[in-house]
Amino acid sequence: MVALFVFETCASLHYLEDEHPIGASRFTRTARNVKLPTYLSPNEVVLPRGHTQHIRCPSYIKGERVSLVFWFKGEQLLARYTHPKVGSSYAWSDRYRMSYSHDLVISHFDLQDQGEYVCSVVPSATGLQRRQLVSVTVLTDVPSFKEAMYNTTSDAYVQRNKTYHIQCTSYREGESVSLVFWFKGGQLITRFANPAVGTNFISSRHYWMSSSHGLVINRVQAADDGDYMCGVVPTATGVQRKGSVRVTVLGPKFPIVDDALYVNTGLILERGQGHVTMTCPALRMDQQAATVYWSLGNEETMDTSIIGVKFSDGEAMVSDDYRGDYNITDGGSLVLNTLDMPTSRFWCHVFTDQPGLFCAYYDITKTVPCSTTESATSGKVGRSDEIIPQESDIFQGKAPYDSIALSTAKLPDGPYIVPVACLLTVLIMFILVKGDIRNEDAESGMQTQGNK
Numbered sequence: 001m002v003a004l005f006v007f008e009t010c011a012s013l014h015y016l017e018d019e020h021p022i023g024a025s026r027f028t029r030t031a032r033n034v035k036l037p038t039y040l041s042p043n044e045v046v047l048p049r050g051h052t053q054h055i056r057c058p059s060y061i062k063g064e065r066v067s068l069v070f071w072f073k074g075e076q077l078l079a080r081y082t083h084p085k086v087g088s089s090y091a092w093s094d095r096y097r098m099s100y101s102h103d104l105v106i107s108h109f110d111l112q113d114q115g116e117y118v119c120s121v122v123p124s125a126t127g128l129q130r131r132q133l134v135s136v137t138v139l140t141d142v143p144s145f146k147e148a149m150y151n152t153t154s155d156a157y158v159q160r161n162k163t164y165h166i167q168c169t170s171y172r173e174g175e176s177v178s179l180v181f182w183f184k185g186g187q188l189i190t191r192f193a194n195p196a197v198g199t200n201f202i203s204s205r206h207y208w209m210s211s212s213h214g215l216v217i218n219r220v221q222a223a224d225d226g227d228y229m230c231g232v233v234p235t236a237t238g239v240q241r242k243g244s245v246r247v248t249v250l251g252p253k254f255p256i257v258d259d260a261l262y263v264n265t266g267l268i269l270e271r272g273q274g275h276v277t278m279t280c281p282a283l284r285m286d287q288q289a290a291t292v293y294w295s296l297g298n299e300e301t302m303d304t305s306i307i308g309v310k311f312s313d314g315e316a317m318v319s320d321d322y323r324g325d326y327n328i329t330d331g332g333s334l335v336l337n338t339l340d341m342p343t344s345r346f347w348c349h350v351f352t353d354q355p356g357l358f359c360a361y362y363d364i365t366k367t368v369p370c371s372t373t374e375s376a377t378s379g380k381v382g383r384s385d386e387i388i389p390q391e392s393d394i395f396q397g398k399a400p401y402d403s404i405a406l407s408t409a410k411l412p413d414g415p416y417i418v419p420v421a422c423l424l425t426v427l428i429m430f431i432l433v434k435g436d437i438r439n440e441d442a443e444s445g446m447q448t449q450g451n452k
Contacts, residue, residue: 046202052109068121071117147167156247159250170241
């Protein structure tokens with residue numbers, strides 16, 4: 001039985017650094033210095049703490065003439081605009097004021113400012129009051145995220161239950177933009193608008209837009225799998241650019257790749273053997289920051305069952321179904337704590353910090369304890385050996401039949417060869433031992449006769 005390796009090189013993507021995912025722009029001086037509000041609707045807004053914030057009045061229609069505008073929180077009047085012909089304006093403290101567009105402006109915005117506000121407007125034309133409620137939430141912590149893993153620039157992978165950042169392929173780093181929006185299917189899920197154009201928006205707290213206008217998905221779920229579109233309207237041209245990204249959610253399955261290169265070599269492990277460490281052949285020594293997945297599969301399925309993963313930021317985890325049977329090392333190797341299981345195909349999938357995806361697999365045959373398999377270093381795969389393929393030939397396009405330091409043993413075809421070999425070995429030993437016993441008896445008899 002032999003072990004097979006599969007390799008596939010995929011397209012590249014260079015990541016942009018982004019460590020502060022919030023719904024604000026970095027392109028104008030105002031946007032860089034002030035964290036802008038993000039609206040879920042005209043009546044629900046999320047505001048970062050520690051800055052001067054504006055809350056838009058949903059009752060006010062832009063351009064209309066008004067006699068009075070009131071802002072309340074509970075029963076407390078915070079600010080009042082009064083037309084000069086009617087009376088004087090008012091502010092409860094120097095933390096509050098009203099802008100020319102009748103936004104409520106709060107300085108040093110903090111947790112105490114969270115709650116429900118009411119904005120009332122009395123138009124000059126009718127004298128009839130309109131009032132609407134605004135729910136305000138304070139954003140205390142910017143969600144941390146992992147960068148999505150990419151097969152190509154338009155093919156991203158994310159792990160379920162983790163928070164991920166997906167790059168907007170339409171955005172060019174450093175350019176000034178008027179609008180940026182993300183759609184999933186036909187639904188708008190998040191929008192950035194330059195303050196002169198409009199307001200920021202998210203369809204739910206499940207989404208955020210980063211300062212590089214990427215999409216942040218909070219605690220990814222299976223429903224997040226699908227096609228996304230990012231649109232950008234540059235300030236200079238006003239001409240929209242669009243780009244699409246296919247997002248695949250991983251967990252508990254990892255889909256296998258097509259059109260791969262198959263390379264094989266021998267590998268046999270003793271059933272019941274444990275603490276064997278397998279290094280992924282697709283992981284080069286200079287790819288220590290890569291994300292490495294390990295999974296189980298067979299020749300029939302198009303999906304493999306994820307054992308665990310070592311992320312590029314160093315975090316490693318093993319799926320609940322395989323905890324105790326396997327471990328993932330800091331370097332991304334797989335540790336087999338036991339081989340008391342059916343014959344298995346072990347896949348590894350490597351997303352590099354630079355472009356692309358590399359894949360490989362081991363087909364492992366478990367034998368009865370009397371079988372032996374020699375390794376290049378010890379002559380036998382022991383209970384704590386590490387299986388390390390040499391990477392030099394693998395990534396130079398050579399067929400690595402001689403580059404994998406696993407085994408020089410070559411077994412004939414057929415599932416019963418190893419057991420028959422064991423029986424023959426036992427039979428030969430039995431014949432030799434029996435012959436030795438007969439020789440000793442003969443010699444003993446001759447000595448007895450001589451003594452007589």
